Amino acid sequence: MxxxxxxxxxxxxxxxxxxxxxxxxxxxxxxxxxxxxxxxxxxxxxxxxxxxxxxxxxxxxxxxxxxxxxxxxxxxxxxxxxxxxxxxxxxxxxxxxxxxxxxxxxxxxxxxxxxxxxxxxxxxxxxxxxxxxxxxxxxxxxxxxxxxxxxxxxxxxxxxxxxxxxxxxxxxxxxxxxxxxxxxxxxxxxxxxxxxxxxxxxxxxxxxxxxxxxxxxxxxLFQRFSFLQLKVNQARCTHCGSCARACQMQVNPAEHPCSGECIRCGACVRACPHQALCFGMASQAKEARMKEAT
Amino acid sequence: MLRNKENRIRLLVLLAGIGMCAYGIARGEMLIVLRKAAAICLECCGIG
Structure with a gap:
């Protein structure tokens, strides 16, 4: 808080x-x-x-x-x-x-x-x-x-x-x-x-x-392809829903980090109790997701 | 592989954006914008 x-x-x-x-x-x-x-x-x-x-x-x-x-x-x-x-x-x-x-x-x-x-x-x-x-x-x-x-x-x-x-x-x-x-x-x-x-x-x-x-x-239209992306660390995410509750645009960032409705205000990043969300360049974000998937 | 493809698309879109912008400037579109923006836009105000 x-x-x-x-x-x-x-x-x-x-x-x-x-x-x-x-x-x-x-x-x-x-x-x-x-x-x-x-x-x-x-x-x-x-x-x-x-x-x-x-x-x-x-x-x-x-x-x-x-x-x-x-x-x-x-x-x-x-x-x-x-x-x-x-x-x-x-x-x-x-x-x-x-x-x-x-x-x-x-x-x-x-x-x-x-x-x-x-x-x-x-x-x-x-x-x-x-x-x-x-x-x-x-x-x-x-x-x-x-x-x-x-x-x-x-x-x-x-x-x-x-x-x-x-x-x-x-x-x-x-x-x-x-x-x-x-x-x-x-x-x-x-x-x-x-x-x-x-x-x-x-x-x-x-x-x-x-x-x-x-x-x-x-x-x-560019959210999915923009260089700046919201990064989700799946290893840290417990799906507690804190980020979704914090988002006033009614996005669930843990599930849809590239949503076209996200205005990237950062409320979800601050609300996450496990520091599972952060902003980063697209290549890094993808890299992190792939690393976690393996 | 996928990452490279996505990054290539991103880069292409970025270059396309810069290219379109440069082409628009080269053919004088900034003047159209200036003409419109430098006079009071009556439609925007709700007058005409």
Whole structure:
């Protein structure tokens, strides 16, 4: 327990510092403008809306849709290559350590209200939703659904993303009179989504990450093949279930260390009373498993 | 043997990722990202 208390703030600190660093254009929060300098052509690995007045970099999901929804759509080699590189290196560790919206959801979950337990079957089905969101709203709709002038939209950002509503919608509408006047039913819809997401985050651990986030879905595809892996020492593991109980993403790390749902927060590693779990490079992890099998 | 194969796949995916990124940059995709990100995204805010 003492170990957990010592480690816990480390991840929160990293998440907080990263969140502040990528939203370091503080003047934007005073003037209601956004940063438009050269850094904006680079993507961050986690979700962070580029309409946020503080955002210094681009959101990869928004950037991907920008490529797909262009009047002459381009395959998003740059963004997909960047995300593939990050994904194959660390998998969903980005979700656990470098996502500001993940941190916000975690903090909301600490509010002492009764927590909701989703039935296992429903939870399993709902987890596939994020892959549907990725394929339809981020890739297919921006490419296919166009108006008579050939113009398309970033459909995920427009209809589903609560990050943009929180980081961009609220501060900009508060600070900019013109935007305030232009806000109508779509703004109300996004505020409703945000309110639902906030309410759900108080009773369910990271509901957006579990069920909706297309970036988490993309990184999840690389969990099995990423260089960074969760290592299980079967000789030490007694299958006591401590790691599964500690995991708030409802993964059983001892049985499924490469699960696409694991955000590699390290809670299981700290919870294991036998030190049977650790993070390591893929080759070492495989080596350990093979050694134990023989 | 299996380990080598898996590591080779990992390395190939990593190289493919870096290659795609470099190719995207070479054909000017960063400009598309910059154009989108440097203006207020009305869709993201819920305005348009």
């Amino acid at each position: 003492a170990e957990r208390k010592r480690h816990f703030p480390v991840r929160k600190t990293v998440q907080g510092i990263w969140g502040l660093a990528q939203n370091g254009h503080l003047a934007g929060f005073l003037t209601g403008t956004i940063y438009a300098g050269p850094l904006k052509q680079f993507c961050v690995p986690g979700m962070n809306c580029y309409a946020c007045p503080g955002a210094l970099f681009a959101c990869p999901i928004g950037a991907m849709q920008a490529s797909f929804s262009a009047r002459r759509p381009k395959f998003a080699f740059y963004v997909l290559g960047f995300l593939t590189t990050v994904g194959v290196l660390v998998g969903r560790m980005i979700c656990g350590w470098l996502c500001l919206f993940g941190l916000i959801q975690e903090l909301l979950y600490r509010i002492p209200v009764p927590k909701l337990s989703i039935p296992k079957k429903a939870d399993r089905i709902l987890r596939y939703l994020k892959y549907v969101v990725l394929v339809l709203f981020v890739v297919l709709f921006p490419i296919i659904l166009r108006d008579e002038y050939g113009v398309s939209f970033p459909y995920f950002c427009k209809w589903l993303c609560p990050v943009g509503a929180l980081e961009g919608g609220i501060p900009l509408v508060l600070l900019d009179e013109t935007l305030r006047q232009a806000a109508h039913w779509l703004y109300a819809w996004k505020m409703l989504l945000l309110a639902l997401c906030i309410a759900a985050s108080m009773v369910i651990y990271r509901p957006f990450c579990k069920y909706i986030c297309p970036l988490g879905a993309f990184y999840a």
